[in-house]
Amino acid sequence: xxxxxxxxQPKKKPDYIIGIYLILxxxxxxxxxxxxxxxxxxxxxxxxxxxxxxSSLYCLLxxxxxxxxxxxxxxxxxxxxxxxxxxxxxxxxxxxYAASIIYIPVSISTLIFFSFPFLxxxxxxxxxxxxxxxxRGIAFLLAFIGLSLIFLSTVGSYHIETMGIILxxxxxxxxxxxIIYARRHQDNKTSSLVIVFYMCLSMAVxxxxxxxxRGFNLPQTAEGYEALSYAIVFFAIGIPTFYLxxxxxxxxxVAFFNFLEPLVxxxxxxxLLAEKLSPSQALGAILMLIGLTLMPVRxxxxxxxxxxxxxxx
Numbered sequence: 001x002x003x004x005x006x007x008x009q010p011k012k013k014p015d016y017i018i019g020i021y022l023i024l025x026x027x028x029x030x031x032x033x034x035x036x037x038x039x040x041x042x043x044x045x046x047x048x049x050x051x052x053x054x055s056s057l058y059c060l061l062x063x064x065x066x067x068x069x070x071x072x073x074x075x076x077x078x079x080x081x082x083x084x085x086x087x088x089x090x091x092x093x094x095x096x097y098a099a100s101i102i103y104i105p106v107s108i109s110t111l112i113f114f115s116f117p118f119l120x121x122x123x124x125x126x127x128x129x130x131x132x133x134x135x136r137g138i139a140f141l142l143a144f145i146g147l148s149l150i151f152l153s154t155v156g157s158y159h160i161e162t163m164g165i166i167l168x169x170x171x172x173x174x175x176x177x178x179i180i181y182a183r184r185h186q187d188n189k190t191s192s193l194v195i196v197f198y199m200c201l202s203m204a205v206x207x208x209x210x211x212x213x214r215g216f217n218l219p220q221t222a223e224g225y226e227a228l229s230y231a232i233v234f235f236a237i238g239i240p241t242f243y244l245x246x247x248x249x250x251x252x253x254v255a256f257f258n259f260l261e262p263l264v265x266x267x268x269x270x271x272l273l274a275e276k277l278s279p280s281q282a283l284g285a286i287l288m289l290i291g292l293t294l295m296p297v298r299x300x301x302x303x304x305x306x307x308x309x310x311x312x313x
Contacts, residue, residue, distance in 0.1 A: 019249030022241045023257045030238035031264025034110060035272055036231045038101050043224025046217040047098035050228065051091070052207035054235035055200040061236055062197045073194045082185035083195055087202025089178035094203065096171035103164025106269040107277055110262045111150055111285055112168040118143045118291070119176035142291035149284030192243045200239070259289045 040050055066073045075083055100109040118140060211217075219225050266285060269275040277285060 015248040019245045019247075020257075022245035022248065024260070026238045026242040026245060027257060027260035028264050029234040029241070031261045032268050033231050033234040033238060034097075034101065034265045035106050035268040036227045036234070037098055038106050038269070038273060039227035040219055040224055040231055041102050043219035043221045043227070044217060045219045045224060045228060047095055047102075048207045048210045048214065049216050049218060050231060051094055051098065051203055052211050053228070054232045055203040055207065057232055058200045058236045058239060059197060059204055062193065062200070062240075066194075066197075071191070071194070073197065075190065075194070075198065076187075079185075079187055079190055079195075082181070082187075083198045084202065086178060086182055086195070087199045088206075089174055089181065090199040091203040091206050093171045093174035093178060095207070096167045096174060100164045100167035100171060103161040103167065105275045106273065107266040107275050107285070108150065108281070109164060109168040110265040110269075111281075111288055112147070112165060113172045113175070114262045114288065115143065115147055115169075116172040116175040116179070119172060120179050123176065123180055139291040142287045146284040146287030146291060149280045149287070192246065193240060196239055196243055263289060 037047075037050060041047070063073075065071070097109070097113050100113070121140065219228055266277070
């Protein structure tokens with residue numbers, strides 16, 4: 001009798017488990033980034049300087065990764081114009097969202113900004129004639145009620161500046177426009193991480209020019225610099241983990257976890273900044289978060305479709 005030596009081979013984790021880890025990392029880093037950015041601004045920093053430093057670091061790390069792994073990062077002629085437009089939209093909505101938390105609490109800004117999934121859904125129904133199933137209809141209704149409660153209670157508050165609401169709402173519209181435009185110009189031959197690299201490169205160029213003209217506005221305290229370093233690192237972590245999670249899980253499952261980011265922002269603002277929601281705002285937030293969990297998203301809803309064949313990066 002021949003005995004075969006036993007060799008232990010650990011089980012490989014399913015793709016969706018890896019995807020869950022990645023989307024949790026992305027949600028927590030991006031959720032905390034919003035709150036930490038508030039500290040940066042309160043200590044003397046500004047959105048343009050923060051976004052320039054964050055996007056520059058991400059571009060440098062991505063470029064080094066592409067070179068190390070011999071990943072092609074050239075864009076086809078077909079994709080150059082769409083990527084430039086996406087870069088402009090990406091820069092715009094990030095800037096408006098970041099600027100809004102200078103004027104209003106992080107929790108309020110986050111809730112208003114995260115109306116963008118419902119704007120995308122409304123566009124799909126009204127323009128693309130995509131039917132609204134029962135679950136999506138309930139999600140829209142809850143979101144409308146929740147946003148109405150937040151808006152009415154926020155506008156009626158004496159310490160809330162209207163400019164912050166306008167900036168956050170504009171950021172939501174611009175992000176919805178970015179997603180809608182990307183869906184119309186999908187290209188499975190180009191890695192999503194390469195596209196995001198050029199979007200961040202556009203942000204670095206635009207915000208770099210603005211900061212060169214206006215001057216860098218960096219924090220004036222040690223606490224501010226500490227917050228700045230965390231915000232930059234969280235930006236560099238949050239973006240790739242989000243898009244890699246789509247590769248492992250698909251956009252539908254990733255969309256289900258979309259509610260975690262605003263939830264993290266609200267909770268971190270409560271513990272780090274002592275921000276509190278009024279009862280009506282808290283009720284509106286709960287309704288919106290429930291709506292986000294019920295909001296079904298079709299494949300390809302987040303920027304470009306990703307395929308495992310292309311995105312083995």
